[in-house]
Amino acid sequence: MLFESLGIIGGLVLLVFGADRFVAGAANIARNMGVSPLIIGVSIVGIATSAPEILVSTAAALEGKSEIAIGNAIGSNIANIGMVLGLTAIILPLSISSKTLRREYLLMFLSAVIAVTVMLDLDLSRVDSLILLSVLAFFIWWIVQMAKRSLYTDPLVGEFEQELAEVTSLPRSILLTFFGLLLLLAGAELLVHSAVALARYFGISDLVIGLTIIAVGTSLPELAASIMSVIKNEADIAVGNILGSNMFNMLAVIGVPTLIKPTPIAQEVLSRDLPVMFGLTVLMGLMAFRHKEGRFARIEGIVLLICFVLYQFWLFSNITNI
Numbered sequence: 001m002l003f004e005s006l007g008i009i010g011g012l013v014l015l016v017f018g019a020d021r022f023v024a025g026a027a028n029i030a031r032n033m034g035v036s037p038l039i040i041g042v043s044i045v046g047i048a049t050s051a052p053e054i055l056v057s058t059a060a061a062l063e064g065k066s067e068i069a070i071g072n073a074i075g076s077n078i079a080n081i082g083m084v085l086g087l088t089a090i091i092l093p094l095s096i097s098s099k100t101l102r103r104e105y106l107l108m109f110l111s112a113v114i115a116v117t118v119m120l121d122l123d124l125s126r127v128d129s130l131i132l133l134s135v136l137a138f139f140i141w142w143i144v145q146m147a148k149r150s151l152y153t154d155p156l157v158g159e160f161e162q163e164l165a166e167v168t169s170l171p172r173s174i175l176l177t178f179f180g181l182l183l184l185l186a187g188a189e190l191l192v193h194s195a196v197a198l199a200r201y202f203g204i205s206d207l208v209i210g211l212t213i214i215a216v217g218t219s220l221p222e223l224a225a226s227i228m229s230v231i232k233n234e235a236d237i238a239v240g241n242i243l244g245s246n247m248f249n250m251l252a253v254i255g256v257p258t259l260i261k262p263t264p265i266a267q268e269v270l271s272r273d274l275p276v277m278f279g280l281t282v283l284m285g286l287m288a289f290r291h292k293e294g295r296f297a298r299i300e301g302i303v304l305l306i307c308f309v310l311y312q313f314w315l316f317s318n319i320t321n322i
Helices: 002-032 037-049 051-062 066-091 099-119 126-149 155-163 170-202 206-231 235-260 267-289 298-321
Strands: 094-096 294-296
Touching: 002 037, 002 051, 002 170, 002 206, 037 051, 037 206, 037 235, 051 066, 051 170, 051 206, 051 235, 066 170, 066 206, 066 235, 066 267, 066 294, 066 298, 094 235, 099 126, 099 235, 099 267, 126 235, 170 206, 206 235, 206 267, 206 298, 267 294, 267 298
Parallel strands: none
Antiparallel strands: 094 294
């Protein structure tokens, strides 16, 4: 058990460090190619920050552990809203002024609806995977088009220009991206192997491991990025990271592993996990956009964090009662 626990910790450390370098490298490659900061922020950074979830779920699917992939996608969405957004708002209340984020929230909501719809038959096929990935491609295209129209008016522009002000050379950016990818691959492999071994030791299902340890672990890069963003007074970026990550979780983190290995869906995913995820998604929208200018107060952050903690307690209570 000691080696498995150390393996999980080591895998998480590699994922956090790898994600940071992969995101920085990918963003700088785009900057060297003349891509605008806003487009980099809403598309390339969104893809890069979801790399840990995608690689972990792909590694799980290759190991024949598709339930880990499904749990990781759903659990990461719950962790991003309940843990990441909750903790970030508690540290510093967030004010959202970007109209682009309102559109991104709509896409995140639609992504959840589409993912839930393809899961209703308790089976994920390659056709379902192609649907999810096609929707993702269309959403990315649409986001880029909207970003192009907002290049001089959206408050996100200033935040991304500040965040991406220092541009490294193209060769160094490519090296940084490659190094980050290697760390991500190593972290994903180590985390999946260790988590599966730990699950067997305690008699925990692959689904619950995906919903808890792996989901929280792969959400750590989003947590670090969001906290750093609010410290730098870049609240729109902090919220945008969560919206983009959740959209990719529903469409890519489920779609890519399913393309590798179609999988059945456990009944409790529909009766327990998806309602929690969907409920938090709706709650996030009600909290943020019920005002003319979106914002998350500390009390709202506390509510989100309590929801996350109660969900984790629910999962582990069920394990104890088995």
